[in-house]
Amino acid sequence: MPETSQEGRSAPRLRTRIAVVVPAFNEAALIARTLRSIPEYVHDVVVVDDASWDETAEIVKEVDHPRVHLVRHARNEGVGAAIATGYRIAFERGADVCAVMAGDGQMHPDDLAALLLPVLRGDADYVKGDRLSYPGVHRHMPWTRMLGNFVLALGTRLVTGLSVHDSQCGYTALSRHAAEQLPLQQLWSRYGYPNDLLGMLAQQELTVTEVTVRPVYADEQSGVRLYHALFVVPYVLLRVLARRVLGSEVARLPGSEIPLKP
Numbered sequence: 543m544p545e546t547s548q549e550g551r552s553a554p555r556l557r558t559r560i561a562v563v564v565p566a567f568n569e570a571a572l573i574a575r576t577l578r579s580i581p582e583y584v585h586d587v588v589v590v591d592d593a594s595w596d597e598t599a600e601i602v603k604e605v606d607h608p609r610v611h612l613v614r615h616a617r618n619e620g621v622g623a624a625i626a627t628g629y630r631i632a633f634e635r636g637a638d639v640c641a642v643m644a645g646d647g648q649m650h651p652d653d654l655a656a657l658l659l660p661v662l663r664g665d666a667d668y669v670k671g672d673r674l675s676y677p678g679v680h681r682h683m684p685w686t687r688m689l690g691n692f693v694l695a696l697g698t699r700l701v702t703g704l705s706v707h708d709s710q711c712g713y714t715a716l717s718r719h720a721a722e723q724l725p726l727q728q729l730w731s732r733y734g735y736p737n738d739l740l741g742m743l744a745q746q747e748l749t750v751t752e753v754t755v756r757p758v759y760a761d762e763q764s765g766v767r768l769y770h771a772l773f774v775v776p777y778v779l780l781r782v783l784a785r786r787v788l789g790s791e792v793a794r795l796p797g798s799e800i801p802l803k804p
Contacts, residue, residue: 558662561586561637562654563628565621566645570596577605579651580643585609588631589645590624593617598645611635621712622735626726633721638662641715649713653755657715660751667720667748670706670736671713671755683757697776698737701783702744706752710736713755720748734778741782 562584566573573589580587587607591599591614602612613627625642632640639661643649653671660666673683674691691710698709714736723746730738743750 558638559585559636560658561588561632561635561640563625563632563640563642564589564645565592565624565628565642566590566594566598566602567592567618567621567624568594568596568598569645570594570598570601572647573598573645574601574605576643576645576647577602577607577610579647581651581654584641584654586611586632586635586637588613588628588635590628591615592619592621592624620732620735622729622733622738623731625735626729626731629716629721629726633718638718639715640718640721642712644712648758650756650758653713653753656753657713657755660753661715661717665749666751667717668739668743668750669715670708670740670750670752671711672706672708672752673711673755673757674708675752675754676756694737697779698740701737701779701786702740703786704740704744704750706740706750708752709740711755712736720746723748730778730781737778738782741779741785745785 560583562580564573564576564587566589569576577587577589587610589602589610589612591602591612593615599612599614602610611631613631615624615627628642629640639658641654641657643651643654649671657669657671660669674688674695680688691708695707695709698704698706720743724739724742726739726742729735729742740750
C-alpha cells in the first residue's frame with residue numbers, strides 16, 4: 543500500500559530497495575538539479591557518465607551524498623549501454639526495483655511513485671511511462687515528436703505484440719525478477735534501446751504495463767535526430783521481429799546476463 547508524503551503525493555512504502563539509474567552524457571548544466579529532484583525514498587542513485595567531455599562527473603562528485611554512486615565509461619557507448627551498466631550495479635547493490643531517470647531532467651520526480659507501484663505490488667515486471675496519454679500533451683510536446691512517437695509505438699506494437707502507447711519514453715521501472723531473465727548486456731547500446739528491451743520482455747513473456755507521466759520539455763537539448771526515427775529504430779524493430787519470427791529464444795551467451803550477487 544502507498545503512503546502519502548507531506549506534499550500530498552503518493553510515495554512507496556519502503557519494504558523493498560529502490561534504485562534509480564541516471565544515464566548522463568554531457569549533462570553538466572542539468573545533472574545537479576536532476577539528482578536533487580530524486581525523492582528521498584530512493585535508496586541508491588547510480589549515475590553512469592557515458593564518457594562525457596564536459597564537467598558532468600565533477601558535478602556529480604560535488605553532490606557528495608551517500609546514496610549517489612558515480613560510474614564512468616572509458617569511452618562513449620550509448621545510452622542503452624549506460625542503462626545496462628546502471629542496472630547491473632543497482633541490482634548488485636540489492637535493488638528490488640530500478641527506475642531510469644534521464645540526466646537532463648525530462649522525467650518529473652512526482653511521477654516516480656506511480657511508475658514504481660505496479661512493480662512493488664507484483665502487478666508488472668516492467669513499467670513504462672506514457673507521455674502521449676497525458677491530458678493536453680499537444681501543449682507540452684512538439685508535434686513532430688508526437689507524430690514520430692505515435693508511428694514508432696505502432697511499429698513496436700506490431701512487432702512485439704505488446705500494447706504500448708509510448709514506446710520511446712525512457713521513464714521506466716524494472717523488477718529484479720525481470721532483470722534476472724533478460725540478457726541486458728546484449729541490449730541495443732544506443733537510441734532504440736527501449737524497443738529492443740520491449741522485444742526481450744515480450745519474448746520472455748514478462749508483464750509490461752504503462753502509467754501516464756507528464757511530458758517535460760524545458761531547457762534540455764535532445765540528442766534525438768530524424769535519422770534515429772527513420773533508420774535506427776526500424777532496424778532495431780527488424781532485429782526484434784527476426785528473433786520473434788524465427789522462434790528463437792533470447793540469446794543467452796556466456797556473460798550476457800547481468801551477474802547478480804546474492
